Amino acid sequence: MISALNLRQLLNGNKHNGYVINCFVAIACAIILLGVGQTTAAEKPIRVAFLLPFNTESIKYDTLGNITGNVTTNTQMALNYYKGAMLALDSLSNSGLTIITRIYDTKSDSNVVHELLFNNAEMLNTDIIIGPFFMDELRVANRFSQRFHIPVVSPYVTSTSFVSKSPEYILSKPTLATHCKALSDYIDSIYKPSRVIILLSESQQDKNYYALFENALKQTNSKPSLYKLSDSSTISQDKIELYLVPGSSNIIFISSTNETFISKLTARLETMSTQYQIVLVGMPQWRESQTLKGSQLSKLHCIISHYADLDKNTTYFNHVNKAYINKYALALNEFSMDGYNDTFYFISNQADDSEWNFTRKPKDALCKQIIIKPRYKSNANSTSTTVDYLENTYVNILQYRDGRLEDVR
Incomplete structure (x- = not known):
């Protein structure tokens, strides 16, 4: 020693x-x-x-x-x-x-x-x-x-x-863009949504992540309409309800890692879940949160992505x-x-x-x-086939059930 x-x-x-x-x-x-x-x-x-x-x-x-x-x-x-x-x-x-x-x-x-x-x-x-x-x-x-x-x-x-x-x-x-694609493809295959509601704070980081998710959703077969709500103070329940449809799965994506912001919104959504079927989509970082409530996220059928399987x-x-x-x-x-x-x-x-x-x-x-794949950064003016980097593209999909995360992909 x-x-x-x-x-x-x-x-x-x-x-x-x-x-x-x-x-x-x-x-x-x-x-x-x-x-x-x-x-x-x-x-x-x-x-x-x-x-x-x-x-x-x-x-x-x-x-x-x-x-x-x-x-x-x-x-x-x-x-x-x-x-x-x-x-x-x-x-x-x-x-x-x-x-x-x-x-x-x-x-x-x-x-x-x-x-x-x-x-x-x-x-x-x-x-x-x-x-x-x-x-x-x-x-x-x-x-x-x-x-x-x-x-x-x-x-x-x-x-x-x-x-x-x-x-x-x-x-x-995997990159955040790869996470977004995996989440979007999963949502498309399971729910085939005609609309997705986006709730985001006004931080630039959250807006950047939303842009990746928006781009990925546009490439799915469903190509859902996107309704974005952004407010530096609050996003009211009334505003959200304008876009909810009774009797069908309502996909709501919270593009944020701000736990105070997320907690306020999930509390409102939990109240609304007695009248509407809500499927909440979160960010990979939520898995590491010490304050978000698994029981609450389970009621919202919350889905997030992760780079590894949980099943050990x-x-x-x-x-x-x-x-x-x-x-x-x-x-x-x-x-x-x-x-x-x-x-x-x-x-x-x-x-x-x-x-x-x-x-x-x-x-x-x-x-x-x-699963390592070569990546090429898009450039409309270039026909280059030079690899820009290699990426592990494997993304697992997790869902909160009974207060804890489970593999669902």
């Missing part, structure tokens, strides 16, 4: 053959150096770099190396993700792959990422980079990927505003969860599952000794499917 002091020393690009380092965090943090795999002349090792925001400089510890306070949110995220990744590397190494892993602390700083990528000769020998987590750091990583044609996986951020002609840039989670009652998940508990004495959490899924999928999907082919087939991974 190695102290927090040595954590700082180890997470700066130290090379380890095989499946290398474990990170464990509760209140304390430890690193264990695992067995070293041997590379034969006939094998070509896969070289992987992890760029994660461990922020080791912010960890407070005593003279014995014991952590004396809580770690930051970014550090917690990084360690959880990396714990899952290490379990995947265990599995891959046991299957016969030889993997050389380098671990870097980005310190949540784009300047640090620039130094790690552009002033580090080892990076040019890397087969795939997983991370960094955040937008400014990913801008740097995208430039590196474009210049040297080394795949970069974005494990967390799904924005593509800075990505163009980057066929090696990969989103491990599978043989594979139970097997991996058991291995994770044996390794860390903790059950898998969402970031650890992401770390496992991303690492296992992107490393195992090597087409041959010299080329990666991430789009060759969908793959089940724990409670998340991974």
